Amino acid sequence: MSTPLRVETDGPVQVWTINVPEVGNAITGPEVIAGFETLVDAVNQDNAIRAVILTGAGKIFSAGGNVKEMADRQGMFGLAPIDQRRAYVDGIQRIPRALGRLEVPLIAAVNGAAIGAGCDLAMMCDIRIASQRASFAESFVTLGLIPGDGGTWFLPRAIGYARAAELTFTGERIDADTALEWGLVSRVAAHDELLSEARALADRIAVNPPHALRMAKRLLQESVSGSLESTLAMAAAMQPLAHHDTEHEQRIARWRTS
DSSP states (O other), X not given: OOOSEEEEEETTEEEEEEOOGGGTTOSOSHHHHHHHHHHHHHHHTOTTOOEEEEEESTTEEEOOSOHHHHHHTOGGGGSOHHHHHHHHHHTTTHHHHHHHTOOSOEEEEEOSEEXXXXXXXXXXXXXXXXXXXXXEEOOGGGGTOOOOSSHHHHHHHXXXXXXXXXXXXXXXXXXXXXXXXXXXXXEEEOGGGHHHHHHHHHHXXXXXXXXXHHHHHHHHHHHHHSOHHHHHHHHHHHHHHHHTOHHHHHHHHHHHHO
């Protein structure tokens, strides 16, 4: 039986592939949810990993929830409302919490459709690169649902309130070029070159010292929801750690002789 999250490590870069194409790389399964938590915790404890790429197996990045299970009222979708609320908290909402504590840069290589919670999953990443075949839809309302996984928090921060509202209220799909124009992705790649472009970016990131990368990411996260004062205070506390890191000293020494 294949693992729902396939992991490949090449030097300082790790690639995570959602590997359940038979259900559209749905991310609501308990094995996928627990898999994300396990991978995040492992990377956070491994200073050799400096960047992670997230992609999907097959033609789809992620279709989000398992709509067949919804239609059949299986699993959490067959629960009473009060129990279903708990199932969201203890289920899919564990993914944004896990990715929120991932210490290294996370690059989404969106290889195909990113729909519903799959779109939100891409928004949880630090950087997004899209294949020319990629598309994005915050499609919950078309099924009479709302984003239950944090999409209303992530999407406005990625593309601004008005465009996030347009996607959320219409549920309509946009293509990769529109996603680029709106700032939802930072670049569009030829489909066959998507992973190589994501890897090239990861390599450019990974040449930098691991502690500096992890602290820089934490400061960026703080800037999203914190104040200027809290960000400055955190930077003041972190910078002395960077100044006394061995790699900083080595790089300063190389600068002196360059």
